[in-house]
Amino acid sequence: MAQQVALKQLTEMGIPVGRAKAALERTKGDAMSAAERVFGGDFDDIPSDDDADDFLGESSRGTNQTGFRTPEEQPFVERVQRIVTLEDRDNEVDGSDEGSYEFEDYEDDAQGDNHIQSDPYAGIFFSKDRVEQVIEPVDEPEYVVMDDDGGNVKVTVRLLDRSEWMSGCPEGNEQSFLFQLYSTLNEDFPCSHGCGQTLKRRKEDFFCLFSDFPRYARHISSIVRPICPRCQGMSCLACGEKTDDDAPSVSAGGKGKGRSLEDDRLLHCLNMQGLLIGVGLHMIQEAFATGKSQSIHIPGSRKPPAKKRKTGVISKKKKVSSVLGSMGLAVPAHVVTPEPDELDEDDHNPHGGAHSSQAKGVGYAGSTHEDHSWRLAAQQAQEEADKRTASLLAHVKVYLPQLNRASGTRTSDHMVHPTTLAHLRRRSGFVNDLLRNDSLLDMSGRGDLYRTLFDWLEVISSHEALASLLAMPQMRPTKIEPGQDDNTVRITYEGASSPRELLESCVIQAQAALKGLRSTSVEETTGSPTEEEKRLSATEAANKALKRIEEESNDENRVLKAFCERIVACAAAIDRSIKEVKGQPFLDRMKESLPKLPDVGEAVEQDIAAGSSEAATIAIYERWAGRARFQYCDMAAPSSSSATEISYRHAFSGQLTSLEMNDAPKRSLAIAKELAILTTALPVAWHSTIFLRVDESRVDCIKAMIIGPEGTPYENGCFIFDIFLPLDYNIRNPSVKSMTTNGGKYRYNPNLYADGKVCLSLLGTWTGPGWIAGQSTLLQVLISIQSLILCEEPYCNEPGWAQGSGSTGSKSYSANVRRMTIADAMANNIKTPPYPFENEIKTHFRLKSQWIRKQLDRWKALDDGHPISGDSYSPGVRSRDSKPSERAEGSQVPFDQYADELRQLLDELDTK
Numbered sequence: 001m002a003q004q005v006a007l008k009q010l011t012e013m014g015i016p017v018g019r020a021k022a023a024l025e026r027t028k029g030d031a032m033s034a035a036e037r038v039f040g041g042d043f044d045d046i047p048s049d050d051d052a053d054d055f056l057g058e059s060s061r062g063t064n065q066t067g068f069r070t071p072e073e074q075p076f077v078e079r080v081q082r083i084v085t086l087e088d089r090d091n092e093v094d095g096s097d098e099g100s101y102e103f104e105d106y107e108d109d110a111q112g113d114n115h116i117q118s119d120p121y122a123g124i125f126f127s128k129d130r131v132e133q134v135i136e137p138v139d140e141p142e143y144v145v146m147d148d149d150g151g152n153v154k155v156t157v158r159l160l161d162r163s164e165w166m167s168g169c170p171e172g173n174e175q176s177f178l179f180q181l182y183s184t185l186n187e188d189f190p191c192s193h194g195c196g197q198t199l200k201r202r203k204e205d206f207f208c209l210f211s212d213f214p215r216y217a218r219h220i221s222s223i224v225r226p227i228c229p230r231c232q233g234m235s236c237l238a239c240g241e242k243t244d245d246d247a248p249s250v251s252a253g254g255k256g257k258g259r260s261l262e263d264d265r266l267l268h269c270l271n272m273q274g275l276l277i278g279v280g281l282h283m284i285q286e287a288f289a290t291g292k293s294q295s296i297h298i299p300g301s302r303k304p305p306a307k308k309r310k311t312g313v314i315s316k317k318k319k320v321s322s323v324l325g326s327m328g329l330a331v332p333a334h335v336v337t338p339e340p341d342e343l344d345e346d347d348h349n350p351h352g353g354a355h356s357s358q359a360k361g362v363g364y365a366g367s368t369h370e371d372h373s374w375r376l377a378a379q380q381a382q383e384e385a386d387k388r389t390a391s392l393l394a395h396v397k398v399y400l401p402q403l404n405r406a407s408g409t410r411t412s413d414h415m416v417h418p419t420t421l422a423h424l425r426r427r428s429g430f431v432n433d434l435l436r437n438d439s440l441l442d443m444s445g446r447g448d449l450y451r452t453l454f455d456w457l458e459v460i461s462s463h464e465a466l467a468s469l470l471a472m473p474q475m476r477p478t479k480i481e482p483g484q485d486d487n488t489v490r491i492t493y494e495g496a497s498s499p500r501e502l503l504e505s506c507v508i509q510a511q512a513a514l515k516g517l518r519s520t521s522v523e524e525t526t527g528s529p530t531e532e533e534k535r536l537s538a539t540e541a542a543n544k545a546l547k548r549i550e551e552e553s554n555d556e557n558r559v560l561k562a563f564c565e566r567i568v569a570c571a572a573a574i575d576r577s578i579k580e581v582k583g584q585p586f587l588d589r590m591k592e593s594l595p596k597l598p599d600v601g602e603a604v605e606q607d608i609a610a611g612s613s614e615a616a617t618i619a620i621y622e623r624w625a626g627r628a629r630f631q632y633c634d635m636a637a638p639s640s641s642s643a644t645e646i647s648y649r650h651a652f653s654g655q656l657t658s659l660e661m662n663d664a665p666k667r668s669l670a671i672a673k674e675l676a677i678l679t680t681a682l683p684v685a686w687h688s689t690i691f692l693r694v695d696e697s698r699v700d701c702i703k704a705m706i707i708g709p710e711g712t713p714y715e716n717g718c719f720i721f722d723i724f725l726p727l728d729y730n731i732r733n734p735s736v737k738s739m740t741t742n743g744g745k746y747r748y749n750p751n752l753y754a755d756g757k758v759c760l761s762l763l764g765t766w767t768g769p770g771w772i773a774g775q776s777t778l779l780q781v782l783i784s785i786q787s788l789i790l791c792e793e794p795y796c797n798e799p800g801w802a803q804g805s806g807s808t809g810s811k812s813y814s815a816n817v818r819r820m821t822i823a824d825a826m827a828n829n830i831k832t833p834p835y836p837f838e839n840e841i842k843t844h845f846r847l848k849s850q851w852i853r854k855q856l857d858r859w860k861a862l863d864d865g866h867p868i869s870g871d872s873y874s875p876g877v878r879s880r881d882s883k884p885s886e887r888a889e890g891s892q893v894p895f896d897q898y899a900d901e902l903r904q905l906l907d908e909l910d911t912k
Helices: 002-012 017-026 031-039 051-059 086-094 114-118 174-184 213-223 270-297 312-325 373-397 418-426 429-435 440-445 447-461 467-471 499-519 538-553 556-582 584-593 614-628 653-658 665-681 778-789 808-831 838-847 849-862 894-911
Strands: 131-137 143-148 153-159 474-482 488-496 630-633 636-638 646-648 690-695 701-707 718-724 735-738
Touching: 002 017, 002 031, 017 031, 143 213, 174 270, 174 418, 213 270, 213 373, 270 373, 270 418, 270 429, 373 447, 418 467, 429 447, 429 474, 429 499, 440 447, 440 499, 440 556, 440 665, 447 467, 447 556, 467 499, 467 556, 499 556, 499 665, 556 584, 556 665, 614 838, 630 665, 646 653, 665 778, 690 778, 701 778, 701 838, 718 808, 808 838, 808 849, 808 894, 838 849, 838 894, 849 894
Parallel strands: 630 690
Antiparallel strands: 131 488, 143 153, 474 488, 636 646, 690 701, 701 718, 718 735
8 A cells, every 4th residue: 555655646746657666666665765766867768658547547647748837948748637537527428517617728719829828737627626636745843943033043943844845736747846846955066166066955944934934035045145165156055056246135226016025136046936935835825724723713712722742643633734734724623533631621512611502582682782802802813814924925926926027027037937836826725715705894804915915916917827827726625534644644635716716706796895885975076276276385285185195095985995996906907817828718718607797687597407307406596596696776766746856666765765875975885895795695595595686876775585495484485675774874774674565464474564564683673682883784684584584483483482382373373474475475476576576586486396386285284274364363363273264165275275376377487
């Protein structure tokens, strides 16, 4: 087994199996020594063969020419072929995976465009459906004592070992180049001036992980140009080439952001570029993972675990954590299970208490005071982590290859070292984690970090050899298991969305926020300067301009507007670069697969093929619901009293017409942030989805449709709510009215009245934790209605009946709600679908037609035979001995009448 593991490691470095076997036999199974000898040319006499196909099976790599470029601009000998898993083959057959695209070379795109030929990953297949398992070695952490602060301070630092340096899902010959650079920087070399002197290189010279990147950069700068003791000539310690002069550490002159961070010594060669980016990305990943872990554990206020070092479990956990930390991961519980005596007392209760508190009712009643002190601690921890990550990004970004470097381009800017590409591809998980954020509110609150991230992305996108990385699906570690011994782990990598795809969700949020700000603010007008302004001196005018800039910087609306515009501009810059590198056809295909909001009035259609499986139907439904959940529409209608006045097809039309949109800047900001969140955060699922419609000109005019959750008496019914955001929103809660009442006749729930009133503590209509100014959101209100009101046993929502779960009264109440749902929330909505959800209602019932028929059969077995009792219905009015009213012979049970009508309506939908 050990021999097979070693052989697999060598083949993943790009070494032919024949040479790998010979080298392992010569080195008695030592994989690293074998690799050194192969790359040293000891086995060049053994021809490259096809044994790898026999060894690797389905995951074999081919020998086509790749687009990777070495520092000498020579192509690699091998390129990766498509790696097929069983899942890949299934997708090839049905081809139904909408919303995704494969990143591969399209020959038609390359015709007549020299820029496209520069793509280093041209022809390599990447897919979000790809799955790979990699066995990676885990070395014991190694520490050394190093000089810091110009030699005045001694510090202990960890060394970046070879396994961490080479970790990740390999492509082509990436492993061989990572191995070569790491080995080169550990080997002595002859003086570049030809005097015969040997100059020393040590592992600790290059791979010492200082506490921050500036310290590391200063250390490298101080040692990278040694002077030969024999000839006094100067060489570059990284590449071994001659350097004639000792350039100043920090270049003088030049303009541009980050200019003062540049160190000319560290821009000398490609080896230095690969080293700095590799080590820098390891630091960023570790800092980001540490910050994420700290913010997650703040709320529990748990004490740190005892430091017990005698057990073998802790030793392995420490070793595994080093390699996982370099990938931005914490050590998962399934990799290392602590011994019982290593657990804190609190570990037995993950919620931090001796006993978890029982739910009281449905969660809308209870104490009006809650302890939010943990929020401050979590926020402070997050701010510190963000500050460190942003600082690392800013410092490492300076050494990315940049063709428009302010101080002038270097050789290492024009040409990209293969290890730079490998590290950027493997260690950019933090980019996806940050872009996966579905809250513009959170992103804008962490603006410094995100602005630095956008700078990073734009630098990468501006280089023709790096731009394609942003359109490439990432291989992310999803599962880590112990290996065959204490020195290995088995890591499963799965394809995930590309950074550009995730950025599109941020763009959608930003565009929604900008629309909200434009719709609720006064347009600025700039005219000719007044006579008073003309008489101002240059100094006075400058002071006035500075004051205006300061005021704008403190204006939250302007800050959010600038942040959103930055997001949109970043995406546009990336698209321009992708077009240059991959071509317009590729860009068009990529953009077609990106998430997007439907246009105003656009009907999002979705059909289903006859005979589709349950899994396929669910996937189709959720894909459709994801596209249709948020949309702008026109709710305005001519007023019945005046042709010039405008009313709204909305329960709060009176408030809307009387409210001026530009009266409250804070309200504008709150609404803009809300819209940004709602565009991507509304829950979408086969079991229950929330659809939202916002007036295109009055963003405080909103309608929601909640699909009744599965397992409740509301299942698959369409429940519509009109929402108005008042002038003092979000200091005060929104106004919400239920519109699914069968014309004011049906009370669906103790908290949903027939007149449309919605009882919820967040809305101030019930006791309990209420609306928190500046923190509570409309999304919370919608999810509370979906989960707490449209619940399994609505009977228990009534005060004093919370203990009646499973009682006869509860069953009778639910049976009545089911009948109302069939007759009104289903049948009436199909017959006369309310604006603006006509298309969504019909598509929902058409896609779920077969499942709703089965649902009616289940509900029939639970029915008690009574007719619908609307607003006057109250459990307890009937005695337990009451029977359904007598019916004429041959007449239907009321439930059957409602169900038959619904089935007929479903038949009509199926034939359209």
